[in-house]
Amino acid sequence: MTSTEFLLWVKGTGFTLAIAVFAAGIVLRLAEIWSLGRKPDLAEAKGNANTAGVRTIFNRFIPDKGIWDRSAFIIIAAWFFHVGLFVVIFFFVPHILLIDSIIGLQWPGLPTPIVDAFAVITMVGLLAMLFHRITQPVKKYLSTFEDYLVWAVTFLPLLTGYLAYHRLLFSPDMLLAMHILSVELLLVLLPFTKLSHSFTFLLARWYNGAISGFRGVQS
Amino acid sequence: MPKNTLGEHLRQQGMSRRSFLKFCSLLASGMALSPALVPRIAQALEATRRPSVIWLSFQECTGCTESLTRSHTPTVEGLIFDAISLDYHHTLQAASGHAAEAAREEAMKENFGQYILVVDGSIPLDNPGFSTIAGISNLDMLKETAKGAAAIVAVGTCAAFGGLPKANPNPTGAVPVSDIITDKPIINVSGCPPIPVVITGVLAHILTFGGLPELDDLGRPAAFYGQSIHDRCYRRPFYEKGLFAETFDDEGAKKGWCLYKLGCKGPVTFNACATTKWNEGTSFPIESGHGCIGCSEPDFWDFGGFYEALSRPTGQTGKNAVYGVAAGTAVGAAVWAMNRAKKEEAVRGHEKLTMDELNREGEES
Amino acid sequence: MAESGVIPIALDTATGNVRPLLHEIRHALTRLLNTGEPTVIDLGALPLSETELEQLQAQLGKGEVRAELHALGVSLIQETRYSGVWLIRHMNESQESAGMFIEISKMPELLYAQMEDIQDGLGRLEHELNEQPPF
Numbered sequence: 001m002t003s004t005e006f007l008l009w010v011k012g013t014g015f016t017l018a019i020a021v022f023a024a025g026i027v028l029r030l031a032e033i034w035s036l037g038r039k040p041d042l043a044e045a046k047g048n049a050n051t052a053g054v055r056t057i058f059n060r061f062i063p064d065k066g067i068w069d070r071s072a073f074i075i076i077a078a079w080f081f082h083v084g085l086f087v088v089i090f091f092f093v094p095h096i097l098l099i100d101s102i103i104g105l106q107w108p109g110l111p112t113p114i115v116d117a118f119a120v121i122t123m124v125g126l127l128a129m130l131f132h133r134i135t136q137p138v139k140k141y142l143s144t145f146e147d148y149l150v151w152a153v154t155f156l157p158l159l160t161g162y163l164a165y166h167r168l169l170f171s172p173d174m175l176l177a178m179h180i181l182s183v184e185l186l187l188v189l190l191p192f193t194k195l196s197h198s199f200t201f202l203l204a205r206w207y208n209g210a211i212s213g214f215r216g217v218q219s
Numbered sequence: 220m221p222k223n224t225l226g227e228h229l230r231q232q233g234m235s236r237r238s239f240l241k242f243c244s245l246l247a248s249g250m251a252l253s254p255a256l257v258p259r260i261a262q263a264l265e266a267t268r269r270p271s272v273i274w275l276s277f278q279e280c281t282g283c284t285e286s287l288t289r290s291h292t293p294t295v296e297g298l299i300f301d302a303i304s305l306d307y308h309h310t311l312q313a314a315s316g317h318a319a320e321a322a323r324e325e326a327m328k329e330n331f332g333q334y335i336l337v338v339d340g341s342i343p344l345d346n347p348g349f350s351t352i353a354g355i356s357n358l359d360m361l362k363e364t365a366k367g368a369a370a371i372v373a374v375g376t377c378a379a380f381g382g383l384p385k386a387n388p389n390p391t392g393a394v395p396v397s398d399i400i401t402d403k404p405i406i407n408v409s410g411c412p413p414i415p416v417v418i419t420g421v422l423a424h425i426l427t428f429g430g431l432p433e434l435d436d437l438g439r440p441a442a443f444y445g446q447s448i449h450d451r452c453y454r455r456p457f458y459e460k461g462l463f464a465e466t467f468d469d470e471g472a473k474k475g476w477c478l479y480k481l482g483c484k485g486p487v488t489f490n491a492c493a494t495t496k497w498n499e500g501t502s503f504p505i506e507s508g509h510g511c512i513g514c515s516e517p518d519f520w521d522f523g524g525f526y527e528a529l530s531r532p533t534g535q536t537g538k539n540a541v542y543g544v545a546a547g548t549a550v551g552a553a554v555w556a557m558n559r560a561k562k563e564e565a566v567r568g569h570e571k572l573t574m575d576e577l578n579r580e581g582e583e584s
Numbered sequence: 585m586a587e588s589g590v591i592p593i594a595l596d597t598a599t600g601n602v603r604p605l606l607h608e609i610r611h612a613l614t615r616l617l618n619t620g621e622p623t624v625i626d627l628g629a630l631p632l633s634e635t636e637l638e639q640l641q642a643q644l645g646k647g648e649v650r651a652e653l654h655a656l657g658v659s660l661i662q663e664t665r666y667s668g669v670w671l672i673r674h675m676n677e678s679q680e681s682a683g684m685f686i687e688i689s690k691m692p693e694l695l696y697a698q699m700e701d702i703q704d705g706l707g708r709l710e711h712e713l714n715e716q717p718p719f
Contacts, residue, residue, distance in 0.1 A: 002437065002517055003436075004516055004517040004518050005517070005518065007487070008521060008522070008533065011523065011533045011534075012532065012534045013534060015532040015533075015534060016534035016539045017539075019532075019539060019540045019543060020539045020540065020542055020543035021543065022540075023540045023541075023544045023547060024543040024544065024546040024547035024550070025547065027543075027544050027547025027548050027551055028547040028550050028551045030551070031547070031548065031552065031554055032551065032554050032555075032558075034555070035551070035554060035555035035558045035559065036558065037558070037559075093461055093463065093479070093480070094528065094529065094530035095530065097480060097528040097530050098530045098531055098532065101527075101531040101532060102532070102540060109461055111459065111461035112458065112459050112460075112461055113459060167447075167450070171436070172449070172486055173487040173516070176486075176487060176529075230704075234656075235655055235698070235701050236698035236700040237653065237655040237694055237698055238655035238656040240693065240694055241653075241655055241656050241659060241674060241694060242656060244624075244674070244685065245674060245682055245683050247626070248626050248628045248629065248685075251629065253626070253629075254624035254625065254626050254685060255624065257624070451631070494631070499680055500681070
């Protein structure tokens, strides 16, 4: 298999498979969560569940003081990583074109050097978190194979993307193929691992906010 | 093989030494070699014997020959053609039919093990009748002619990688030369068509150095295919700044912005267009406002459309995502139903405690 | 370069290669003075924008010697403001530009009469004097 054939496969069959598994996986996980169901709360509502739910989705972006005092390092690293990842995925022009070809939506991108800087920040954030995980005894004890796996499948697309943009180590078509393949791996694993927090965080936060809102207490 | 050396041959044709030196310096420039090598090139060319060249055309469009014969520096390319003894080329030679085939067989016999075989076009493996010359199938002719060749130059993307005939669904079962001949050195000069000076540059390299030029992993001469179009593109700064033409006639297009969004395959295409240029050095496709179509790369026809941005998937991803959602919904509905049934069963199995039971428990303890 | 009307087909993207090139010439001149070794620079192997090429030519200027060679088309050889630095422009037989070089030497190699050509000329003269004396 030449690098061109490899690239053609990951851009064609490979990507189609990955997207299909990704879409099926997300719908399946959402159905699973919803089907857990909750009994209707017969108590009198003391507040609006929905507004509290939506509010909580957003205000949980700002960490609680207690948590901040205990683990400021991990919050900062995670913040940089998540913001960086968001920018890199959604504001790099080739990525926007890819999303457009799947769902038909476009928006303006950022100049490439800016995206490049965010990619570096994101990778530094990820490395910092890995370092933290393997140097903190308690965290290391709690870490499972899955934690390292999801770290790796998140890091690989960033690394290969960075190499592909700077055209380092391999030929550009090989790099692009490796980058797309690593993303396909991420897409396939995302719904079935801890990475599913990328969409379940919305449900979880909404639910936490909503029960508190219903009871008229602060979430 | 002609008896006289190239130097003697050129002098016989009335070429002065100064002209020869000028030719050598232009040749070095064309081969992307340092001018410091000119004396060596001159010395080697003088002493070399004119090699016999057999040129076979299979499933092709003659575009490669056109590219070569209409090249912009006729002096240099023309002289290289003088420097070889082109013994068979069924488009260019005057003889035809049996006389032409006889010329090929004679050249093969006389120069066995020493001639250079140039091939343009791909070879059909499906039905040999798809492409024949003088009743001989392309496959047979290639195998027979390759036997005595010192080296093979696969000119054009069809001969190098299969090209248009091999494009999906490949109706003729077309394959490149390298799929059939594995025991001879093959130089792939890809492009649709290849840049003329690259074709002659390779011949000149064989002439002057007597061996193969340095090749990349796809068998192409590294001197010409060492850098991507994107890396040498004058529009690259716009790519970096994120300034893209959205259509072929918008403000961005008029300002010469990057053509990535309009399908330019420059980032994964290796060729010398951006430096050598076309049409008397006038420009290359990107300079004329059209993205690179990637013509020097394998399978470029199947690359998902000339006007589709490189990052776009080639499959029908949107449709398959819908299938994925449908599959997920179906499995999800099944899980839902199972959860529901489980819960209902739990509700059914649940028995309320009665006062009697509680009292009985109290008595027992 | 051909004009294409309103659309600027060639953007003048500066390569920043003029300064390094002038330094290369400086080094070559030093070498020529110290060891007598000549240097040839192929301008075709170096990306230069149109403006930069003009800047380079303006910087080099014109010196005392200008020669025209008629061999495989015309070649123009111009000494620059810096003695020993020659700008050589080769054209093919259809007057199209075929290559541009800078040669740093006491005399461009192509201007010397070549031994083979001298030999040829001598042979011709001898032949003409023996066979068909013109006078």
